[in-house]
Amino acid sequence: MYKINGGINIKKDHFSTGITEDQVLLVGEKNENIEELKELTLTAGGNIKGYIKYRKDNVNPAHYxxxxxxxxxxNFVLNQNINLIIFDCELTPAQLRNLEEELEIRVIDRTQLILDIFSLHAKTKESKLQVEKAQLEYMLSRLTGKGEEMSRLAGGIGTRGPGESKLETDRRRINKRIHRLKNELEEIKKTRDVQRQDRKDPIIALAGYTNAGKSTLLNQLTEADKLVADQLFATLDSTMRNFELPGGKSAIISDTVGFIRDLPHGLIASFRATLEEINQADIIIHLVDGSSDDIDKKMNTVKNVLADITEEEKEEILVFNKIDLLNAEKEQFLRSCYPDAIFISAKTGKNINDLLEKIQEIVYRDFKTIAGVIGYEDANLIEKLHNNGEVEKEEYIQEGIYIKAYAPKSLAEKINKKIKKPS
Structure with missing residues (x-):
């Protein structure tokens, strides 16, 4: 068995064990990030016993x-029967090792905590592969030796992950496993690319800070039954559903993994295939939790991640969610700061029609009108019109097919050239 600095246990039965009962001490900066670290720890199933603050401008290279x-x-560990310490930062392998040796207790950092939550919530084959790859890459840099029993680290937060059978006895075999995971994910990506080619309807991608209400909004728009939970990273898997715009046109909405500040780079890389749905989208809905206390920072986090993963500029709709939790003063303040935003409650359905109308406005913005007779020799264009546009009237007459419709500019121009002139 390997010793993994930071205390990640590699027992097979801890891939996803659910709620744990760790007695946790949190260590972090003197700022608003405290609450987020608490939420992450509670999501992972920890029992928080206390929080100790440090000054980030006074970091010690050996112990942080x-x-x-x-x-x-x-002293706090001894007096409060603590069995796990979580640092709100990314510790180096040496710092993790030194802290464990000095404190004689399991220590993990923010990255391990997030990886643990991802492992706990991964449900599909793809998300499990993605999380395992990120965990193995993280563990590989912290591999210090073998043959040392880590019995004191059995179970708990930060221990969910690849089983003993997947952590072989040397770096070469771990790298081989990572290579296999990459190949499997690449095959899934190829399948996803083929499926994308068959999509005709406009795609709207949901993006936002974790727990902003993306799954709730997806359910509201599509009457789906996607998991909704008031915790961070409750859902990891990209979900695509059809829904109907007010004018009757069908569209596709895609949910993506939630973002968070300092999201581990390994996770962004591992989930890049899933996040590529954003690149395929015609519109991005940036969903914001309007009841949050640090809205601007969360919005900037999302914008930075989107800038990193998107290949071209996208139409974006800024949507503030959870207005049912806002008082009139805060809602008015947000409306004055973001006059172009839409304010909804995905939970109650309030103002959902405003959002649908905005989506429809953008979808139809570049549509052009088609009206006239198309000869039967060009009947194949009618199918393209049904797949990519909106047909208002279709009538078969002696001269051909009378069509009245709306279509994207390029298709409309092509069809209009085929319209028969009155004799």
């Missing part, structure tokens, strides 16, 4: 925190 703070942590 100074001697005085280290002693404070040690």
């Amino acid at each position: 925190v100074g001697t005085g703070k280290l002693n404070q942590i040690k």
